Amino acid sequence: MLDIQKIASQGVARSLSIFLQDLQALPEDAFCRSFGPTTRTVADIVYEVIMVNDHVGMIIRGEKPFVWPEGDFIRAPQEFCTKEIVIGGFEQSAAKIRTTVEALSGGELEEPIQTEDGETNRFERCRFITLHLWYHSGQLNFIQTLLGDADWHWQ
Numbered sequence: 320m321l322d323i324q325k326i327a328s329q330g331v332a333r334s335l336s337i338f339l340q341d342l343q344a345l346p347e348d349a350f351c352r353s354f355g356p357t358t359r360t361v362a363d364i365v366y367e368v369i370m371v372n373d374h375v376g377m378i379i380r381g382e383k384p385f386v387w388p389e390g391d392f393i394r395a396p397q398e399f400c401t402k403e404i405v406i407g408g409f410e411q412s413a414a415k416i417r418t419t420v421e422a423l424s425g426g427e428l429e430e431p432i433q434t435e436d437g438e439t440n441r442f443e444r445c446r447f448i449t450l451h452l453w454y455h456s457g458q459l460n461f462i463q464t465l466l467g468d469a470d471w472h473w474q
Contacts, residue, residue: 334449366405379419379420
């Protein structure tokens with residue numbers, strides 16, 4: 320029998336860890352560097368990841384989530400730009416979502432919940448967080464290669 324609590328908590332924890340390692344490997348000047356007029360910065364990507372983690376966490380905990388901003392890609396505020404601030408913000412968000420997921424039982428993960436997109440369950444939301452983190456981790460990896468770093472930084 321599948322232990323969905325273990326699958327959910329380990330999946331979220333591993334993706335949070337990989338994402339953090341990718342952030343830590345980037346140089347300070349990468350965080351607010353633009354690679355073109357339509358590209359997002361590392362800070363922009365991390366700001367969105369934090370918003371998604373926080374939004375999904377609120378839904379999982381049964382809280383009323385904030386209204387998702389309409390429009391184009393999420394952009395970080397100007398003050399969210401240094402490596403220290405960006406990583407600190409991510410670490411706070413990561414700790415909160417990790418704690419939320421680890422506290423859920425298998426039964427709670429399978430219970431139906433309502434989202435703005437309709438009915439789902441907490442396990443699916445955990446899976447979404449994991450996939451979302453991996454997706455953006457790939458973007459961080461691409462930025463690493465643009466900066467001349469082709470090493471793997473995952474442990």
